Amino acid sequence: MEQQGKAAVGWAARDDSGVLSPYNFSRRAQKDDDVTIKVLYCGICHTDLHIAKNDWRNAKYPVVPGHEIIGVVTDVGSSVTKLKAGDTVGVGYFVASCRSCETCGKGYENYCSKIVSTCNGVDHDHGGAVTQGGFSDVLVVNEHYVLRVPPGMPLDKAAPLLCAGVTVYSPMVLHGLNAPGKHLGVVGLGGLGHLAVKFGKAFGMRVTVISTSPGKRQKALEHLGADEFLVSRDPGQMAAAAGTMDGILDTASAWHPITPLFSLMKPMGQIIFLGVPTRLLELPACAIVPGGKGITGHGVGSIRECQTMLDMAGEHGINADVEVIKMDYVNTAFERLEKNDVRYRFVIDVAGSLASGAGDAKI
Ligand SMILES: [Zn+2]
Ligand SMILES: [Zn+2]
Numbered sequence: 001m002e003q004q005g006k007a008a009v010g011w012a013a014r015d016d017s018g019v020l021s022p023y024n025f026s027r028r029a030q031k032d033d034d035v036t037i038k039v040l041y042c043g044i045c046h047t048d049l050h051i052a053k054n055d056w057r058n059a060k061y062p063v064v065p066g067h068e069i070i071g072v073v074t075d076v077g078s079s080v081t082k083l084k085a086g087d088t089v090g091v092g093y094f095v096a097s098c099r100s101c102e103t104c105g106k107g108y109e110n111y112c113s114k115i116v117s118t119c120n121g122v123d124h125d126h127g128g129a130v131t132q133g134g135f136s137d138v139l140v141v142n143e144h145y146v147l148r149v150p151p152g153m154p155l156d157k158a159a160p161l162l163c164a165g166v167t168v169y170s171p172m173v174l175h176g177l178n179a180p181g182k183h184l185g186v187v188g189l190g191g192l193g194h195l196a197v198k199f200g201k202a203f204g205m206r207v208t209v210i211s212t213s214p215g216k217r218q219k220a221l222e223h224l225g226a227d228e229f230l231v232s233r234d235p236g237q238m239a240a241a242a243g244t245m246d247g248i249l250d251t252a253s254a255w256h257p258i259t260p261l262f263s264l265m266k267p268m269g270q271i272i273f274l275g276v277p278t279r280l281l282e283l284p285a286c287a288i289v290p291g292g293k294g295i296t297g298h299g300v301g302s303i304r305e306c307q308t309m310l311d312m313a314g315e316h317g318i319n320a321d322v323e324v325i326k327m328d329y330v331n332t333a334f335e336r337l338e339k340n341d342v343r344y345r346f347v348i349d350v351a352g353s354l355a356s357g358a359g360d361a362k363i
Contacts, residue, residue, distance in 0.1 A: 150314025
């Protein structure tokens with residue numbers, strides 16, 4: 001039965017100032033294979049900032065950001081089998097893919113050319129509507145793209161797993177950097193990097209944080225449990241660690257020299273890029289040819305990987321270090337995020353900030 005779309009309230013950016021303000025809109029009608037979700041928490045990812053400020057010249061204003069979403073199912077369509085009202089769930093970076101191409105067939109729908117991102121995406125299955133994200137009280141999502149959150153997880157700290165968590169977990173598994181005794185390097189200690197350390201230690205690996213900031217040493221070693229800390233600008237420290245790492249996750253989004261990183265790895269080691277610096281990276285062939293080394297990129301992860309990651313996080317007690325804020329602090333949070341002034345992720349208490357009640361029903 002065709003239902004009416006649900007009234008929603010969120011915070012949207014209206015122009016490239018990136019300033020968010022309250023915005024009333026309507027969610028699409030729930031279809032048979034959809035679930036309706038009351039949003040509880042939503043993390044703030046760097047991508048949200050890029051979209052709100054139109055850094056990638058593709059913002060479709062007004063845009064409601066947010067793709068690290070934790071919520072509770074309030075209603076399900078008649079053909080939904082995986083979920084029921086009352087379930088605690090997550091929604092990550094994307095809410096649709098074609099599910100028929102070769103890439104989707106291999107289980108990597110995160111690389112489908114028809115992927116629909118959770119916010120600022122164009123939803124071709126629903127009349128070309130622009131998707132609006134989790135800085136809002138209610139979502140309607142096809143059940144295939146909804147993740148089950150294991151019981152007992154602190155829900156605010158779980159939200160960043162939906163993007164930052166899977167973005168580090170997925171390449172670790174894909175590139176075999178999930179085996180006890182292997183040595184993982186992690187460049188950058190922000191939202192992604194701090195989770196890479198936690199997953200690396202849970203996989204039983206030796207983890208070394210590589211940073212330009214000597215001030216992060218204590219946090220990395222004592223709080224996050226990293227084994228070693230390397231200051232990338234210190235040639236002595238870098239030389240002492242040469243040839244020791246099986247692979248490196250590079251999470252830094254600002255431009256940085258990558259040539260010295262290759263020397264840290266054993267032969268055939270890979271650097272996996274997760275950040276997207278806008279300036280061209282330098283890659284002299286002599287850094288990769290002699291040791292058969294490589295560099296690759298990675299974007300989020302598949303639905304299957306995201307579920308496996310959440311299940312592992314639940315089992316091992318892995319979650320993000322967060323600063324929980326109310327929605328009306330979001331513009332200040334954006335300003336602070338731009339200056340990397342957060343340890344390590346802002347998470348919006350959406351349900352505690354937006355009192356429309358639009359997401360409440362049937363539980
Ligand atoms: Zn993200
Ligand atoms: Zn596809």
